[in-house]
Amino acid sequence: MEKKPEPLDLSHYFSEMAKRRTESAITPFLQAVSSSVSNIGAGLPFPGNFPNDTLEGALGKVNRFPLHPVSPLSVPSSDTERFTIPKFSSISPASVDPKEEIDLASALQYQSSSGYPSLAAFIQDWAVNHQNQGKIPYANPGTLISGGAGDGLAKCLMTFADVGDNILVEEFVYFNAKDMILPFGVGLVPVQLDNEGMSAKSLSHILEHWNEKKQGKKPHMMYTVTIGQNPTGGVLKLSRKNQLYKLCQEHDIVIFEDDPYWSEQCNIPVTPPSEFLASLVPSYLTIDVDGRVLSLQTFTKILAPGFRVGWIVAQPAFIEKLTFATNGTTSNPSGCSEVVLSQILLRDWGVKGFVRWIEGMRVNYEGRRNLLCEALAEGRDISIPIHTSANYSEEKTLIRAYDFNIPSAGMYLWVRVDVSSHPLSHRPFSLPASKIILRLWQHLVGAPYSLLILPGNVFYATPEVQKKFDEEKMGFFRLTYVAVEARDLTRIGEEFADGVKTFWEGEGWEESTSEEEAEEDDGAEHYEVRKIARRYLNARGAGRC
Amino acid sequence: MEKKPEPLDLSHYFSEMAKRRTESAITPFLQAVSSSVSNIGAGLPFPGNFPNDTLEGALGKVNRFPLHPVSPLSVPSSDTERFTIPKFSSISPASVDPKEEIDLASALQYQSSSGYPSLAAFIQDWAVNHQNQGKIPYANPGTLISGGAGDGLAKCLMTFADVGDNILVEEFVYFNAKDMILPFGVGLVPVQLDNEGMSAKSLSHILEHWNEKKQGKKPHMMYTVTIGQNPTGGVLKLSRKNQLYKLCQEHDIVIFEDDPYWSEQCNIPVTPPSEFLASLVPSYLTIDVDGRVLSLQTFTKILAPGFRVGWIVAQPAFIEKLTFATNGTTSNPSGCSEVVLSQILLRDWGVKGFVRWIEGMRVNYEGRRNLLCEALAEGRDISIPIHTSANYSEEKTLIRAYDFNIPSAGMYLWVRVDVSSHPLSHRPFSLPASKIILRLWQHLVGAPYSLLILPGNVFYATPEVQKKFDEEKMGFFRLTYVAVEARDLTRIGEEFADGVKTFWEGEGWEESTSEEEAEEDDGAEHYEVRKIARRYLNARGAGRC
Structure with a gap:
């Protein structure tokens, strides 16, 4: 076999802490522990004293x-x-x-x-x-x-x-x-x-x-x-x-x-x-x-x-x-x-x-992905009133409220929500996308949808990233297809689509958004999401913790 | 029940790192995971996909x-x-x-x-x-x-x-x-x-x-x-x-x-x-x-x-x-x-x-301690030639080569070795206690004793502590009574005592200690012990690792 070259010495990038780390003084002694030596030095409790006599299972x-x-x-x-x-x-x-x-x-x-x-x-x-x-x-x-x-x-x-x-x-x-x-x-x-x-x-x-x-x-x-x-x-x-x-x-x-x-x-x-x-x-x-x-x-x-x-x-x-x-x-x-x-x-x-197990998992995940993607693709276009700066007209148009790339690996689906056509984007509210996304999150997690998704806000690397997408009137959700029963994914995808549609139709925000609130300036606070989540959880008496 | 007072606010002692730590943005969302919500947000793999169907055992x-x-x-x-x-x-x-x-x-x-x-x-x-x-x-x-x-x-x-x-x-x-x-x-x-x-x-x-x-x-x-x-x-x-x-x-x-x-x-x-x-x-x-x-x-x-x-x-x-x-x-x-x-x-x-299990453990540990302590106490006094600065006399005297306090808790016994009467403490060698201890360690871990103990050197908080005990001509070993079969403790204690005795009699160092080596100045290097341990392990082809 061909001899491979040595890697570069990159130790110049070790942290100050790493530079202070050395082998433990004790390492050679622990190496000396063996059945031919009587260990009366290393504090290894006698295994006969461990309470577990077997560990078994069905696999x-x-x-x-x-x-x-x-x-x-x-x-x-x-x-x-x-x-x-x-x-x-x-x-x-x-x-x-x-x-x-x-x-x-x-x-x-x-x-x-x-x-x-x-x-x-x-x-x-x-x-x-x-x-x-x-x-x-x-x-x-x-x-x-x-x-x-x-x-x-x-x-x-x-x-x-x-x-x-x-x-x-x-x-x-x-x-x-x-x-x-x-x-x-x-x-x-x-x-x-x-x-x-x-x-x-x-x-x-x-x-x-x-x-x-x-x-x-x-x-x-x-x-x-x-x-x-x-x-x-x-x-x-x-x-x-x-x-x-x-x-x-x-x-x-x-x-x-x-x-x-x-x-x-x-x-x-x-x-x-x-x-x-x-x-x-x-x-x-x-x-x-x-x-x-x-x-x-x-x-x-x-x-x-x-x-x-x-x-x-x-x-x-x-x-x-x-x-x-x-x-x-x-x-x-x-x-x-x-x-x-x-x-x-x-x-x-x-x-x-x-390897066989892993491939089975892969196939399972891909199938789950397909179910959710199909349901989501089905409902992404919604019919909304044509919006003018002054008011709503009775005429309707079809817009793509959200879209996504079909994931190539992993467990997640990254849904882009184009809020430019949503009333909250416009006067008198003029909310940034990152805030509209939180309102939509609240709408979807509440009745009748009860969908737990993650707002894209928690993934922005920095406030500047959030600002960039706010300017593009684009928000995000991360969805996953691995956590629920596979047979529920189609229904859940449909519910998500329906929830987005009704959010465009006024549900989940019309009665609760005052113009003053909309004007609060906390666009840079991308952890705002925590507050909203807590407010929601407190209102419904929280779940697990 | 009496209401207890609040603890002091001691947050002034949080590290810079701790000050930067906050609750995760995600915490409230994970709290929202419950059976009444469809989780398509948090990446919790479907438990039906975990390979383990049961975990069982004899306890x-x-x-x-x-x-x-x-x-x-x-x-x-x-x-x-x-x-x-x-x-x-x-x-x-x-x-x-x-x-x-x-x-x-x-x-x-x-x-x-x-x-x-x-x-x-x-x-x-x-x-x-x-x-x-x-x-x-x-x-x-x-x-x-x-x-x-x-x-x-x-x-x-x-x-x-x-x-x-x-x-x-x-x-x-x-x-x-x-x-x-x-x-x-x-x-x-x-x-x-x-x-x-x-x-x-x-x-x-x-x-x-x-x-x-x-x-x-x-x-x-x-x-x-x-x-x-x-x-x-x-x-x-x-x-x-x-x-x-x-x-x-x-x-x-x-x-x-x-x-x-x-x-x-x-x-x-x-x-x-x-x-x-x-x-x-x-x-x-x-x-x-x-x-x-x-x-x-x-x-x-x-x-x-x-x-x-x-x-x-x-x-x-x-x-x-x-x-x-x-x-x-x-x-x-x-x-x-x-x-x-x-x-x-x-x-x-x-x-x-x-509580019953723990008390059983306690009793077991105390019994083990007693066995080792009794055997060690038995052999701690040894008879050695009276040493004068010039040479050895034929006359003998009884010295206490090592001693210890009976431990009040835990798993360890801290043996003090008084090296003041050992030839290596004296001219021409004049080794410090911390080096004599390492020689004795090497003697005890080798044949015929095969005893793994820990030299006190690895416990000294600082080189100054080592220096203090070197000046007192005192060295230490940590022994434990928890790691081997209890029935072997008496024999092992006797072997330890015998090993110390033969070390005073010249075994394990006389043939190998040159005056030059003794004069090497590495008294402050209390990790020297690692080198000696490695030398020993290399010589015998090492055990577990």
Whole structure:
């Protein structure tokens, strides 16, 4: 096999905190723990004292979700297989390679920050040889188990971000990423999006024209969701990725690629499982000759969020610092999650079965997407009175109240609402789009619709992005087709369309909007949405919390 | 019931990062998710797609570990009860109070940063009404599920620490706490310890004489292990806690009380379980009139480390910021761990059973402690040739090579080694105690002893602490009695004593110590220990990793 080149040394971008992180003084001692040594040093509680003697369960078979037809309405198989995780491996523990060990005595014990050896080994093989098909261009790419993609991002920020830094993001950003980035004292620099994803032209413009005096530190980090962009559902093809990567090389930028939806790509043919992985648009990792990409992966979307387990793929020097960051914050993820995942992936399913499961999920998601999109497309054109600046006429015209691109991956559908024809856009109200969207949100979540959707406002990277779309009289909602019963999606899509229509007809705002209220100036307050949501929730006595 | 006063507003000590943390824009929307609303907004994958249909297991009964006699050699009961966690609660989900919900559909789903509702409710009740017996002096103490006591500490540091701050610690510090604190750019300020714990006199002296010009920012944080101090095993009684707390009030210090060993107190009578909790030395929380204590709790020592679940108890304003920190980093802990813990604590055992289990653990730990202490006490006096500055005489004398205080709680035994009579302390070697300890470590971990212990060096808060003990010709080892089979503790204790004796007799160093090597000046490098450990591990081909 051809020897791959070493990645670049990019340690000049480690944060002050990361520079202070070193291997723990204790690491070599924990490495000395073995069955041939009597451990009276490391505080590992005796596993015989753990209360759990087995962990068992019924697990879906890998073909639970059919590949044909592409319909989420086809009934999933209820066949299960049973597993039993024993307290102690049946063979003598001394002889067990830790990578083969799947038992409660080891899983419920303290672990190194690298996580459970059997799961770590599976993930290393999966990430390098299967997910990225052996194409990561540099030598010895590394992986580290994380507590999910979000935890992975937090650790990347600890490792690369200092107060006063700036980070490149798409102009619509996953809200939780904002919650993670902003407390680090890091500014968001929005790059324009098109249907595919981040625009290379916009990125180039920002980087070429960066003015440190006016704009502060030039960004050395990028946070991006390239496959199933959240919220737009776009997929950044390899050709665009190459353009963007080149810019990141020129301007020396490290890329945090948040990639939870990689296997939920749509519009690709259903393949035999053996060809499935190769049929997917690949990650930045596969073109990362420098080692400047940190890929944030998770089991959340393909198995379940509650495991709180994911992994990071990156060059070894990055993985080392991230492992120190793990040691200094969370430690390894839950052994309970890890051992169940090891059991599923290594014992019950294997790589082949796992691929089959993932493809079933993909098909299920695509079918769900189709149902919602069809219902939404059906109702997007509504007939409204022709509006003149003075008053309404009796004459009607057909307008497209909302529209959307069919998502290419992921779980979300990004609905654009053109409010230019809505009365609230006009005198005497003249509300900005971002406020009209909140009124429409309130209308849709209330009776008779009871639809919980997310207003686009919470995704705007900065107040400037909101301003831009306010000027275009454009607002957004993020919808998802993964959360409810598939059979309800058509009805829900129709209800959404009906709700928009009645909102244009005056319901949900006419009686409640005073001209004074409309004139309140809080256009820049894009968290206004929280207040409206609370007002609504208080009125109806709230739900879960 | 008497109304309790509000805690003080101590928000002036929030870190810059904490000040930037706010509620997520999305929080109200997630609160709106309920069975009466169709969720097509929040990206909660459909639980029918989770692969796990049940999680089951065999669980030890609460009386597995006997209370009488106090001997770890009495055979634990192998009786188990079985549990089954279903995918969906058997009753209609709509009617289920989330606090009653224990099923995979909810546990493997996304959760709020407050964690799994049923477990959060159990912990709130446990912490306030049982562990602290309703004695927390201020109104509405809060709790937050964490990923264990270490994760709790990391979140406290994020919330209270800025670069350049200093934190008060005991002069011997749990190594992982150092790994967490130092990367924040926070300096350790060691306070002297006695057999009980932190010395009030030493703390008062440090705070009264603090010189900002010379020493930097005056500490506003304290990290302390008051019950089963790690490594010394001391327990800080309430009278001393009152003195120290008063100093913290005077000097406005917030206290991170790391408290994993609270229920493993020794030297208390075996009580009926109903009286057990009240018989224990209480936490700082019970005297915390101001709300300046953050108590870090964990299931690690009483159930198992691998759950990676603990909790923080503090005043509500602190809990709020810590919840934001959770949202911005880890999210909730593993739902897999949480649901198993909910099942055990709420369904299978209940509070009463949990208390019985904990008391059984306590008794088991105390019995283990006794076995190791007895064997160590037996062998601590050794007969050595009388040493003169010129050479060895044939005459012998009895010296106490090592000694220890019997630990009052926890898992550790802190062995003091008096090296003043050891030849390496003298010419031509004149090694400092901290280096002799490493030689002795190497001797004990090698054949024929194969004992893994931890050199005290890794616990010194600062190089100055090491220097102080070097001058006293005193070194330390931390031993634990919890990790091996109880029946092996006597033999292991005897082997330790024998290893020390043969080290005094010349084994393990005579042939390998050159005078030049002895003169190397690396006394201040207290991580030297890592190098020695690695050298040893490389020589023998290492164990687990």
